[in-house]
Amino acid sequence: MNKTVNINLGGMFFHIDEDAYQKLTRYFDAIKRSLSNSSGHDEIIKDIEMRVSELLNEKQKSDKHVVGLTDVDEVIAVMGQPEDYIIEDDLKVSPYYSETNTRRTKKLYRDKEKGMIGGVASGLGHYFGIDAVWIRIVLILLVFAGFGTGIVAYIILWVVTPEAVTTSEKLEMTGEPVTISNIEKKVREEFESVSGKLKDVDYDKYGNQIKTGATKLGSSLGDLIMTVFKVFAKFLGIILIITGIGTLISLLIAVFTLGSSDFIDVPWRSFIEAGNFTDYPIWSFGLLMFFAVGIPFFFLTLLGFKLLSPKMKSIGNIAKYTLLALWIIAIAILISIGIKQASEVAYEGKTVQKEIINMMPTDTLFVKFRFNDYYTKDIDNNENFKFVQDSANAQLIYSNNVRFQILNTDEKVPFIQIEKMARGKSFQDAKQRAEKIKYAVKIEGNQLILDNYLLTEVTNKFRDQEVEVFLYLPEGTLLKPDSSLQNYDRSDDTFFNLHYSSDNYIYKVTNSQIKCLNCPTEENEFNDVDNDSEADTSDVTVTINNQGVSVEKDTVKSNTKNRGLKKNKDGIIIKTN
Template sequence: MNKTVNINLGGMFFHIDEDAYVKLTRYFDAIKRSLNNSSGQDEIIKDIEMRVSELLTEKQKSEKHVVALKDVDEVIAVMGQPEDYIIEDEEKSNQSFNGSGTRKHKKLYRDKEKGMLGGVATGLGHYFGIEAVWIKILFLIFVFAGFGTGILAYFVLWVVTPEAVTTSEKLEMTGEPVTISNIEKKVREEIESLSDKFKNADYDQMGNQVKSGAERISSSFGDFIMTVFKIFAKFLGIILIMSGISTLILLLIGVFTLGSNIFIEFPWQNFVDAGNFTDYPIWVFGLLMFFAVGIPFFFLTLLGFKLLSPNLKSIGNITKYTLLAVWIIAVAIAISVGIKQATELSYDNKVVEKKTININPQDTLFVKFRYNDYYAKGLNHHRDFEFVQDSANNALIYSNDVRLHVLRTDNATAYLQIEKTARGNSFTAAKQRAEKIDYKIQLNGNQLVLDNYFLTGVKNKFRGQEVDVYLYLPEGQLFKPDTSVQDYDDSENDFFNLHFSGDYSYKVEGSKVKCLNCPADENDFDEDADEENNIVTDTVKEVSIKINGKEVLNGKKTTGKLTTDKNGVIIKIN
């Protein structure tokens, strides 16, 4: 039967066998003798006790577990023998005491001493063996690309990851073996660091600050402001890095895609060329934008890295001035290209084609629009500009920019006038481009069928091409528009008010187009309604109206048109 002892080691409570207790006590006494009153002795002993406590805790199988002599021997084997350690010998101080004390697996801790906020990124950097700045950039990527998940992940890791407080924890964080030599070395380094800070301190300035409480408060407030400014600068630096790198990547993708004909032909190349307003290859414009926009963002990216790491090496004056010169040249060329681009649309011209419609006014003219099922699946397929290919794989520009205008003519017969319009850098160029618009109509007896689209070659480029169809109708002409007309009708409502519902017929009468079978409430020009009410309109010079002996209109006389109904009741005065 062995006697047990209850001890408190490193803040942890243990039941330990008496023989094991004696050996552990001698072990700590030997460590104290080996340290021999070195600087930081108490801190080293405390950290060693914490580490031994952790090792013994790992060996506990239950709350009633008694630490035996075997457990103590295993712990000593990990920590090393103190008699083998000599503080004065720098070479031995850098060695492990036992083969079992070799490098352990790293543990994840927060390094708040070297971290900016909670030390999460710095701790992850230690754990994965990379620079902490890349971890921070990765968090920012998830902030912007992951809809804020980077912030959530950071705070979750902040909460669940313990902070490296003790020396043994700091050694475990970096993957160094937690032995007596490493603990002593770590503590001595921290003490020397603090000693250097005190040696370099300006004690006169510190003494002056102590003399004045107000100065101490002011200094503390200034330190707080500087800390906030530094945090803001770091955050700004990360934002600049993210925005700069993202912009450069997008510009680079643009050069390889929009200007892809340098390297390979992409399916959308003709589409891009069709919208190119200049005579230069599209890849030239892409390179100009890459240099004109990319170089400023490159310098913003460098500024972001400088804010994160002030000691970052400069790229050199030669590189700076070379990039500045390239940027100035690119901006100048881009401005000249922009001016040339504007001139490409400075003139517009048209070609006109007339077709007579041989139909009697007493016969009804049927009008409708049709679509081409090769390019569209319905009339509602509206595109002002679209790149297509025909059945022979010819690259074409497809557009639904077609409008119908119904007008009156004094001629005896109806006729059609088709106007094709385009833009260019001169009247001649605009007219030549308009002539290359392919638009078709079909006239079979009293059936007028109009295409709802037109085509032109990609080499003509998109320059505001459009088609206007003017349908001139004589007095008394009957015509019936199809429901497809409503999407393309651009007539003046004062002359032709197309009703969007119903199957209606129309007739040209005087200066109006009258709907023959529209409901009264839908016909804006129905004069029969006025006749049924016997409304009479007459012109008067002056009128003074009295009702029940009282004069209205504020007793003032007026001149205008007097309108009354069949009973002589005045309706209005215009």
Template sequence: MNKTVNINLGGMFFHIDEDAYLKLTRYFDAIKRSLNSSSGQDEIIKDIEMRVSELLTEKQKSDKHVVGLKDVDEVIAVMGQPEDYIIEDEERTNQSSNYRTVRKSKKLYRDKENGLIGGVATGLGHYFGVEAVWIKVLFLIFVFAGFGTGILAYFVLWIVTPEAVTTSEKLEMTGEPVTISNIEKKVREEIESLSDKFKNADYDKMGNQVKSGAERISSSFGDFVMTVFKIFAKFLGVVLILSGISTLMMLLIGVFTLGTNLSMDFPWQNFVEAGNFTGYPIWSFGLLMFLAVGIPFFFLTLLGFKLLAPNMKSIGNIAKYTLLAIWIIAVAIAISIGIKQATEISHENKTVEKKTINITTKDTLFVKFRYNDYFAKDLDHHNDFEFVQDSANNQLIYSTDVRLHVIHTDEATPYVQIEKSARGNSFTAAKQRAEKINYKVQINGNHLVLDNYLLTDVKNKFRDQEVDVYLYLPEGQVFKPDTSIQDYDDSDDSFFNLHFSGNYTYKVVGSEIKCLDCPADENDHDDIQENINEIDNDTVKEVSIKINGKEVLNSKKSSGKLTTDKDGVIIKIN
């Protein structure tokens, strides 16, 4: 039975049997002897210990795993024997054929030493083997062409990607094998680079900078700034945590309320379904929103906890990169759905139906709107849509998006033209959807009765379905509109100006429609409006008004103020 020893290697604790411990000790002693003449020996030994610790950690199967001779031999096989890596001069260094190397794949790290901000682009350049400038250009393209997604992607990568700090990590970042030779070479290069900086440094300038820096640090103002910064960091951490958790909770609720997972009907679910132009199930939108928006807020929440507790252990790299990959896929799918959504309403088309009204100009045409008391109890013009059931329990879309246009015609008899329009992914699809609109017009002798609503099946979805009714009237035609058309009249006021205060009779005369029985004050109102040149907040700045041939107001002679009712009719002159 062998004894076991607990050791601390590279910051990690291991259970190792006595024989393996002695062999590993001799191995490190041999490395130290081979590095006696090397500069930065302590740094090299530290990096080698960390690399050996990583290799032994990979071999641990459980917390109770005991490192044996086999494990140590396999680690030494990867790292190489110390006598193979005594680097005394550059000529010996270049004899790579004598080295035992084991190639490892690259790992993604942030190269903050060579990066401008967080080292993300430089690290990606090392990983993919391209110049960092092309990665930066790609981020800029996504910033401007991807509606700012480049900034979000950079921020997420900055959070999830670790920084290359140790020599081993820097070697892994560039794909070089992590062996004793490369570790020593890397450390020596860094020491020589630092030495060159000191040789070429302006010591007088550096001394002055150090002196002024020391004075600033020792000042109370510097302490105050640091305190404020720490407080701000804590406050920012709290804000990030609260906003992140609240957003994640709302998104989680949305996953269930937008789908059928709970077998429940929510008030807004039909409206979402009607606006779903893609045909994909509704729950997929909730899931996509949760992933595309929730993952960045999850990392923001982690950042908040990190600001509050800097020593908090981070989630593993596997989890980070898995979430990043899922987020990229979710954003890509969301963009494709958005394109499909826009495509589904890219075309508009209509159907046209013409009905002749068999009356003469001597006959008075009566026009009115009616409502269906099964769906509504009034003639209100909502100009939107809602979901209803008919008496046979069929699901329908109900809308009052109906408009009346009174227009002049050169034909001898009046007629009505019904135009039903809708949108679709093509002109054909839009026309087919328009044909499925249910709208009724009744002509009973000289009475024209129009529905104030339209209906269509729920499966047709809401695609801007609407109805425009064009009433064409010949010269001399007399017609009497009911007050029910007030909310639905969309005629050109220069041709037909409906008076809302009464149920009057009108006649087509030349280029306009005249009111035959309107009160004198309403008819005079039409003439008064033509003489008002400029009105600001009901105050007349330049006006000349005559009623029955008598001038009642002239702004050149006196100042005055008009008071009008809700329809713009003058009811008082001050």
């Protein structure tokens, strides 16, 4: 049973047994004796201690690991025995030293001693084995030809690449083995370089001043950039924490509110119930969305805390992989549900209803839309989908997805064609759903009154239900549309151009288009009222009173006599031959 000793070596803390401690002590004493006459004795010893500390730290298996004789022997085998080295201009290696025991891989560091600003180019030059000048040329080319990417790349490398400060790091930067002989040689070269520069201070005076100034500027700029990055990281961490926690709380509320209508009454629950395409329970959607959306935001929240406190412990690999598995499963189930929902609206079905408008050819057709004041108080209200209850508390789907279009017909009397459409998983399913749409049309004499909304049962689900109303008018029909048409009219403008500035305009149907009789000239895109081959110039006067609509025309024709006028039962003056 051996005693253990706690030591601090190169700034690192180790548990070491007594035998290994004594051998390591004798080893350092021997090094100090062999280097007693070397320049920079203290600097060499410090670098050797840091290198030994790094090698011992690599052998640590846990926080409770005790350094033994085997560990010390392996470190000495790498570093070499001091008495086996003769430090001359040409280094002779001990027969006990094997190059296979040393690491010759290079590490990327910034070389500020040979650098111009931050030492990035010099460090890259050492790492790739090329002159730093070529690295600088590439970075300058990226500044001008790469839209400033050279500056961004330099700043990023400056921030993430450590500076080679110790002798061991400088040796690793150039790929030289970190041994006692190389450390002693490197320190001696630095001392000789400093001594030579002191001797030639008159020659290097201005060069040193410029380099010192550039170094200070680079160091200050580096500190500034690091400070900005740290502040930005803290700010980003706060944003991620607030966003993540807010999203997770919202998802938790959504899970409960979707699961039970007795918990809390929120509008989105009714929306999901009405639009639910599948037979899965509503709460399952909330749970799946909680995992699919909540897990990524949970990790974003952890990232935010990590940015604020880099020393915060991780949640562990088991928790990470468990959450990842749950997220993948939730995404897979949602994809399968999405495919099933897509199949629920794959087909479109419709029903067609035709109604004749019994009116005289000389009558004027009045057309308007009406709204139900139980569901809305405004004719201009436009809802593609709304979940409502009627006066009997029955749940319904309400929609203003109604379209209106005027077309020409060769039949003698006008008529309307009402097409109700819906989607489903088959043509039959879609048609049955279209048949269940509730839509009302009212024809009173020469008045056509249309609902601006449709209704259907919630059990029918929301499947793009819509209604299209086609008004077919024979040639010569007089039409007075209400201003309520403007939100629903989808007629071809080349055939019927509804003017929105007034709801007192009278239109007449010709074989090619519907023309406005009393629209101002600047609003009327078309020519005269009459489309006969004989052009005429007309002054049209339209009077709207309690007897009806009166259209009076003074027609002057070239080489013809004036046409006669006759008033119909609606009070409208019409032309007769």
